[in-house]
Amino acid sequence: MATIMDGKALAAEIDKTTTVRIQRLADQGIVPGLVVILVGDDPASKIYVRNKERRAKKMKINSIVRNLPDTISEADLIKIIQTYNENPTIHAILVQLPLPAHINEFNVTNAIAPEKDADGFHPTNIGKLVINHTEKTPIAxxxxxxxxxxxxxxxxxxxxxxxxxxxxxxxxxxxxxxxxxxxxxxxxxxxxxxxxxxxxxxxxxxxxxxxxxxxxxxxxxxxxxxxxxxxxxxxxxxxxxxxxxxxxxxxxxxxxxxxxxxxxPMTITTLISQTVALAEWSSEKNG
Amino acid sequence: MATIMDGKALAAEIDKTTTVRIQRLADQGIVPGLVVILVGDDPASKIYVRNKERRAKKMKINSIVRNLPDTISEADLIKIIQTYNENPTIHAILVQLPLPAHINEFNVTNAIAPEKDADGFHPTNIGKLVINHTEKTPIAxxxxxxxxxxxxxxxxxxxxxxxxxxxxxxxxxxxxxxxxxxxxxxxxxxxxxxxxxxxxxxxxxxxxxxxxxxxxxxxxxxxxxxxxxxxxxxxxxxxxxxxxxxxxxxxxxxxxxxxxxxxxPMTITTLISQTVALAEWSSEKNG
The missing domain is CATH 3.40.50.720 (NAD(P)-binding Rossmann-like Domain)
Known part of the structure; x- marks a missing residue:
């Protein structure tokens, strides 16, 4: 019989370490900020987003869910992403996939600043991963x-x-x-x-x-x-x-x-941990 | 017995098509410009660079070989790359690898503008290739x-x-x-x-x-x-x-x-063809 690898228990372990890191940032006056953008109301996506938000709240990071109608244009969605790119209180941006058919996923993923790429789907970050330059690189x-x-x-x-x-x-x-x-x-x-x-x-x-x-x-x-x-x-x-x-x-x-x-459970734990990492890297750069 | 795949003959075929494309650009007053940067005097690298230059000259693209001493600092090398990034007569930049040990290859590759990346080694271009977004993307x-x-x-x-x-x-x-x-x-x-x-x-x-x-x-x-x-x-x-x-x-x-x-022979033919493609994409963007 196989050893069952307990993702839930491991996630809880990692969350403890992440909590310490969040506290350390708090001591510097920094609260990691994650924005999750949900376009339309795909039921599965809504569940994923709700789970992410719940965990973010529990971990006491600043989590914003931005619901957008599925009629939004690609250009308007990208404009909204750009406001978060420029917002210093937001360290991590996630656009829940899939997107409605009239919006090009590549263009949207590419619009997220690589240093705020919560999901690690930006081509620059994927390229860095592939060439094994993973220091301060967000990864899926x-x-x-x-x-x-x-x-x-x-x-x-x-x-x-x-x-x-x-x-x-x-x-x-x-x-x-x-x-x-x-x-x-x-x-x-x-x-x-x-x-x-x-x-x-x-x-x-x-x-x-x-x-x-x-x-x-x-x-x-x-x-x-x-x-x-x-x-x-x-x-x-x-x-x-x-x-x-x-x-x-x-x-x-x-x-x-x-x-x-x-x-x-490990996926969400990694998302939170990566959001904290993006905040840490940003503070090192600015501090 | 195997069919021997004749890279030299195929390269000559592709060069013919590339020549037509170069002529078409010439009609618009555009000469594709390739700069090959060679740091130090590694004998193998010198041969590769000479072969590339010879073919570029033969194909009548504007080819510049920039020889730099192996004592150059990473910062100075990157500054030189940046001047070519900003130079509108240069459509393609290639830094011959390997580089001397005191220069970080990632930093140098990353300094080349992705839209002038003759070798396709920039992380953004590698990422685009991996996610199969290869339209107007230079590839190794x-x-x-x-x-x-x-x-x-x-x-x-x-x-x-x-x-x-x-x-x-x-x-x-x-x-x-x-x-x-x-x-x-x-x-x-x-x-x-x-x-x-x-x-x-x-x-x-x-x-x-x-x-x-x-x-x-x-x-x-x-x-x-x-x-x-x-x-x-x-x-x-x-x-x-x-x-x-x-x-x-x-x-x-x-x-x-x-x-x-x-x-x-196919590698060099592809380099020339890609240099021409970078010039074409640049002219479409500006034209």
């Missing part, structure tokens, strides 16, 4: 949270075969870059991949972000693999499950993240 | 030249297993990004990879950039693989050879690039 929160899980459970990545299933800007691509930087041999698989099961069966480290409930079965996993499940899916009964069939794969893996209480 | 010339080879020989990449050996910013990382964007299943291998031969033997598409003469042997290659050799090495007799043992692997591969006259 989900893969960064997964790296914290590897670290907490002393998972050796060096020279290991890692397979990342999914190639989104949000998870797959930054995850692959982080694993390459950690000296893993990394394969990026995706919807066009042939013989996926054969590939995943060779993985010492398997990260799954496909958005299909219980997609990865016992037969798709190597014995004693480390399995990270990024999925947040609903099964036929409406129950929250991951992309990995936990009950099956738990028997074969050496380590596995559950859903819920695995990657999910 | 060697992997981009390799994509042109795939295209010219109608190599189907979609769903294919591609293995890139090497993870440099110059070749391996942008190559992997281009292959992922082309829907290949991509593995990045490097010095920490275990069982490299087992991995390369599974590759439908194998790109080798390790800098070790004749490193890849027949036993390391799958039957009918497409093999791209980025190496420019010297064998024991001082002869120019690649990272792939050509005589052996040619028997097993379906397609292979030779050394010389494979990837090498």
């Amino acid at each position: 929160c989900t893969p960064q949270g997964i790296m914290s899980i590897f670290n907490a459970y002393h998972i050796d990545l060096d020279g290991k075969k890692a397979v990342v299933v999914g190639r989104s800007t949000i998870v797959g691509k930054p995850m692959a870059a982080l694993l390459v930087n950690a000296n893993a041999t990394v394969t990026v698989a995706h919807s066009h991949t042939h013989n996926l099961s054969q590939l995943t069966r060779e993985a010492d480290i398997l990260v799954v972000a496909v958005g299909i409930a219980k997609y990865i079965k016992e037969a798709d996993v190597k014995s004693d693999a480390v399995v990270i499940d990024v999925g947040m899916d609903r099964d036929v009964n409406g129950k929250l499950v991951g992309d990995v069939d936990f009950a099956e794969v738990e028997r074969k893996a050496s380590y596995i993240t559950p859903v819920p209480k695995g990657v999910g | 010339c060697t992997p981009q030249g390799i994509m042109s080879i795939f295209n010219a020989y109608h190599i189907d990449l979609d769903g294919k297993k591609a293995v890139v050996v090497g993870r440099s910013t110059i070749v391996g990382k942008p190559m992997a990004a281009l292959l992922v964007n082309a829907n290949a299943t991509v593995t990045v291998a490097h010095s920490h990879t275990h069982n490299l031969s087992q991995l390369t033997r599974e590759a439908d598409i194998l790109v080798v950039a390790v800098g070790i003469a004749k490193y890849i042997k027949e036993a390391d290659v799958k039957s009918d693989a497409v093999v791209i050799d980025v190496g420019m090495d010297r064998d024991v007799n001082g002869k120019l050879v690649g990272d792939v043992d050509f005589a052996e692997v040619e028997r097993k591969a379906s397609y292979i690039t030779p050394v010389p006259k494979g990837v090498g």
Whole structure:
């Protein structure tokens, strides 16, 4: 049976350290400021935004949720982002994705000042991550949270075969870059991949972000693999499950993240921690 | 026996198209301007710079080689780059790597205006490539030249297993990004990879950039693989050879690039073509 990697407990541990850092900033008269921009009222996005806000409030950072109608133009959205770019009380800006079809995600992501990029999706920050220049560089929160899980459970990545299933800007691509930087041999698989099961069966480290409930079965996993499940899916009964069939794969893996209480809590914890880091970096620059 | 992919002939073909584009710019009174900055006198770098200059002159673009002493400070080098950033007759800036140890390559690459980035090494351009926003984005010339080879020989990449050996910013990382964007299943291998031969033997598409003469042997290659050799090495007799043992692997591969006259000429052709593209994009923006 696999060791279940407890993302919720680890998140609580990291939050403690973050609280100390927030206090240290408070002593300098700085309150980290995070603005979350929500365009339209996609139900899933609303839940994500509410969870982020709840945690931000609990951690006592200054959190603003800016709700905008889905009729807003790209130009007007970018103008609003620019006001936050210039606002010294805001250290981190997050635009909840997806955006309505008439708004270009690249243009919006690109409009966020790289030094206020809470999600690490700005091309400059992605480029810095890829070339392993990660000092004072915000990095996508989900893969960064997964790296914290590897670290907490002393998972050796060096020279290991890692397979990342999914190639989104949000998870797959930054995850692959982080694993390459950690000296893993990394394969990026995706919807066009042939013989996926054969590939995943060779993985010492398997990260799954496909958005299909219980997609990865016992037969798709190597014995004693480390399995990270990024999925947040609903099964036929409406129950929250991951992309990995936990009950099956738990028997074969050496380590596995559950859903819920695995990657999910670590993503929000990393967002808060990164917001604090952006405030720290800004104060170092100005101080 | 493999089809030998003739990079020299393909480069000549592409140069013809580039010549037409240069003429079209000339009709608008624009001469593409490329400045190549060489710090110190590393013999290999001097050869590369001379080859680039020779081709630029032949293609009738305005090419300037700026030789700087290896004692120059990072700050002074960056100041010089900034003068070219502001110079409207210069459309493309290339700093020959490697730089002397006292100069930080990241800081120098980052100082080049992204819209004048001849080599595509600026973090913003690397980030755009990784997120597949490649319109009007300069891309590293060697992997981009390799994509042109795939295209010219109608190599189907979609769903294919591609293995890139090497993870440099110059070749391996942008190559992997281009292959992922082309829907290949991509593995990045490097010095920490275990069982490299087992991995390369599974590759439908194998790109080798390790800098070790004749490193890849027949036993390391799958039957009918497409093999791209980025190496420019010297064998024991001082002869120019690649990272792939050509005589052996040619028997097993379906397609292979030779050394010389494979990837090498395509890199310079792509540099010239990209310089012209940067001039075109600049004129569209200003025109």
